[in-house]
Amino acid sequence: MTHRKYQRHGFTFIELIIAIAIIGAITTLVVLAINPTKQLQKARDGKRKSDLAVLKRVLEDWYNDKGCYPKPYQIGYGYDISGTWYDNPDPTGTNNGGIMENVSISFMCGSEPSSPSLSPYLSQLPCSPNHNKIKYKITDYVYEVLSDEVGCPQQYKIYTGLENVLDPIIADLNCIANSCGPEPAYGYNYGVTSPQSTLNQAATLYCCYVNPGVCNVCGQSTMECESSGVCLSTVYTSAQDCCTAHPGGCPR
Template sequence: MIKRKGFTLIELLVVISIIGILAAFIVASFTSAQQKARDSRRKADLDALKKALELNKSDTTGAKFYPAHAGGNTIPSSLAPTYIKSIPKDPKIATLNYYYATGNPQGCSTNCASYRLYAKLENNLDPQIAASQTQCPNTSDTFTAAIIPYAAADNVYVVCPS
């Protein structure tokens, strides 16, 4: 009787299946961690923009107002490099901008008394999404909804003046 050394086909298939299942769990965990990291970056970017807007407002002479948006929904480029090193972009899609809407009066081009900054998060379970929308309510008489291409259900994180 010849004794053969090695693994059977069944043993190899079982081991390969186990490795595949473990790899799937690792990839899923890694993807979730990446999304949370990008969302943290988005929140930090909006916080930095908020600070830049507040510094800009405090430097204006006379009545204190925020800068008007630079056409459509873009963040005023005049903030960089005086108040912020550079205007941040979305960490996943560099061509995607954060959105800036001015208000009081609605869509003001001068003498803007308020603003909202928007970023779409990847993690729809982030509890700060609802909290930010509650803290920064969007009233139709203050902000133009057409400027921002997001609905509240789109995982939108919002920052406004304190």
């Protein structure tokens, strides 16, 4: 009597479950190692840096030809004051943008319908990767000139916010804790300026003290605050921001 030997092909159910579990674990480790969210943030930050570098070069060409940098209405599509949005200031120049302390500002985004043109210097103004006019973000681009020079600006500053707050350039610019930007709001951690200017930084910084746990002045630079040893955590550009984050540290 002849007996046939049958060979088993494929996997058992248990083997399939084990294989799927192993593949899933490997996939999870790969995703965690790559951290796609962080990579996307870095990619958007790369565009922001590139955009501002292009603007810096273009604005020097503009200045060399005209003897002035652009007025806010010549480069921005509008501005925001105390939660009220104003469209692009009129081209006559009588309305040159939002006033904050002694500066005039406007927001930039070439994809906005009311955005002006810098042609022939630039075919279209750049726009922050996650720009949304309906909900203003600190990663948008804001252009600033001195109010007393608004007729013929001799210097400018452009601010934005990098999503990767651990980027070393933020500390190099002394803009940790979003301490750079137009007064008194600040709120930005990156920017470029004309050759004869520097980024505006908060003169006084605040933090919640380790002991006794109240918000108070910690210094005039982020490095000074962080090295003081008195700060519980984050450094803030205003006492109000510190108190909002640590309500128990601001007794009335």
